[in-house]
Amino acid sequence: MYRKQISRLLSFHTRHKKVVPIGSFIGGFAYDTYTLQRIDLWLDNLQMLGYLLLSASALMVIGMIEQDRLKKEYMVSRKEILFVILHFCLGGLLSAYTIYYFKSASISQSYVFVGLMILIWLMNEFKPKQISQLKILSLLHFFCSFTFITFFLPILTHRMNVWMFLLGGLISLVCTTGIWYVILRKDLFLFDDQGKEALVPPFSLFIILLFLYSINWIPPVPLSLIDIGIYRGVQRTDDGQYLVRYKQPGLIEFGKKDDRVFEYTEGDTVFCYTAIFAPTDMRQNIIHHWEFQNADKQWQTTDRIAYPMVGGRDGGWRGFSMKRQLQIGYWRINVLTEDNLVLGRVQLTLVKTEAKPTQFAVEMK
Numbered sequence: 001m002y003r004k005q006i007s008r009l010l011s012f013h014t015r016h017k018k019v020v021p022i023g024s025f026i027g028g029f030a031y032d033t034y035t036l037q038r039i040d041l042w043l044d045n046l047q048m049l050g051y052l053l054l055s056a057s058a059l060m061v062i063g064m065i066e067q068d069r070l071k072k073e074y075m076v077s078r079k080e081i082l083f084v085i086l087h088f089c090l091g092g093l094l095s096a097y098t099i100y101y102f103k104s105a106s107i108s109q110s111y112v113f114v115g116l117m118i119l120i121w122l123m124n125e126f127k128p129k130q131i132s133q134l135k136i137l138s139l140l141h142f143f144c145s146f147t148f149i150t151f152f153l154p155i156l157t158h159r160m161n162v163w164m165f166l167l168g169g170l171i172s173l174v175c176t177t178g179i180w181y182v183i184l185r186k187d188l189f190l191f192d193d194q195g196k197e198a199l200v201p202p203f204s205l206f207i208i209l210l211f212l213y214s215i216n217w218i219p220p221v222p223l224s225l226i227d228i229g230i231y232r233g234v235q236r237t238d239d240g241q242y243l244v245r246y247k248q249p250g251l252i253e254f255g256k257k258d259d260r261v262f263e264y265t266e267g268d269t270v271f272c273y274t275a276i277f278a279p280t281d282m283r284q285n286i287i288h289h290w291e292f293q294n295a296d297k298q299w300q301t302t303d304r305i306a307y308p309m310v311g312g313r314d315g316g317w318r319g320f321s322m323k324r325q326l327q328i329g330y331w332r333i334n335v336l337t338e339d340n341l342v343l344g345r346v347q348l349t350l351v352k353t354e355a356k357p358t359q360f361a362v363e364m365k
Contacts, residue, residue: 054085055085059137066134069183083128090137094120098121145175146169159282160220180198222279223277223284224316224343226276230246232247232271234320241364244362265356272346272348284309288307331350
């Protein structure tokens with residue numbers, strides 16, 4: 001019975017080679033978009049861990065078959081379906097990562113990384129033969145493993161810093177080395193051409209990812225900036241909500257929700273409000289980094305205002321900073337983690353005016 005089901009699956013895949021990738025791509029992405037709501041949900045993380053373990057098993061079996069270390073006809077004849085399983089698992093992981101990292105990305109540099117991830121995902125979905133070489137698949141598996149572990153560790157430990165990122169990379173390297181040891185056995189550590197081709201690419205990718213992390217090209221998952229705005233007032237109410245005030249929108253100011261173009265009069269206070277999602281019980285100091293553009297068009301730091309954050313709230317942990325006695329001109333406020341990773345940024349233009357505008361109050365949920 002089992003063999004008949006496998007044969008039918010292979011036959012269906014062969015008959016619909018052109019349709020299956022597109023259908024699975026659309027269906028899988030739609031399913032992930034609908035179901036993946038919070039990055040710290042255990043069921044979703046266990047599913048991704050299952051994908052990693054299943055893809056690692058498929059990769060090891062494929063490798064042993066190609067190295068003639070596994071010669072059982074029962075397994076050799078099913079090599080093609082092992083490739084299907086491997087690409088399915090990697091596609092599921094890359095789909096989830098794309099959703100999570102897109103939510104977390106907020107500056108142009110981090111969108112470049114998300115774009116590269118989407119490109120890798122599309123290659124896996126629509127050009128599997130072009131990346132079917134064992135070493136390329138191993139490198140792709142290392143990338144998926146690294147990506148998962150570096151955001152899963154902060155969920156487990158409630159800490160997010162460069163040490164968690166480094167530890168995630170080292171664990172992923174150990175896992176990749178273990179996969180290749182199963183495939184090559186002791187030949188791996190002879191470090192001949194075969195050993196170098198197996199281990200040098202993942203170690204090199206680790207260095208590249210560490211560099212991208214240091215220059216803020218990798219979004220700071222599992223944290224994400226849900227809301228940010230510039231206001232004339234921010235007040236915490238007795239029932240724990242936040243009330244914000246900004247200039248009453250005009251008839252043609254559709255969609256205006258804050259005062260990023262701030263009509264400033266002497267004595268005004270400018271507030272920067274943020275809501276940041278973090279996994280349950282994660283504690284982090286959030287920094288509002290205020291910068292002013294000077295006469296030379298250079299951004300000059302004026303203040304770094306920190307406040308503590310505790311994760312777990314669906315709508316994000318809410319906080320704000322404020323400044324008085326601002327210079328007229330262009331400002332920006334960077335929202336940073338303790339390690340100076342950029343969660344987001346808002347631009348502020350101060351325009352001098354004589355009369356205070358009519359204000360409008362909204363309760364933030």
